[in-house]
Amino acid sequence: MAVVVDAGALIGVDRADRAVGAVLRVAHEARLPVRTSAAVVAQVWRNGSRQASLARVLAGVDVVPMDGGDARAVGELLGLVGTADVVDGHLALIVRGGDTVLTGDPEDLLELVDARGVEAVVRPVGGSAQR
16 A cells, blocks of 8 residues: 555645645655656656755655556556546556555546556545545
8 A cells, every 4th residue: 555646746745735745744654655657756846946845755755667668558558548648647557456646637547547447545636626
């Protein structure tokens, strides 16, 4: 079991969103791993000198790279669901059973995770509507 964060959650960290911070603190205290996709980091990282909070959080996050095999698996998953967001696809690919996904895009992530047949909790952050 782990917490998987997407760009919406990391933007929340950058903007001092208390709800995201609370979930990450609880995960840290419970010694739950936190992971994300390298593509997600690319979406949110703009200027490290102004993103100190984000840098601190990322220091404790497992950032999963995408290799050639992953790229093909993401493409197949996107084709199955009929979407094109490679970042969401890779994030969905790293979700495991029992994980909690913090996302600003709950509908798309839930569809991708469901298509993989993975049982995970998809939790909206940043004012997203819950599905």
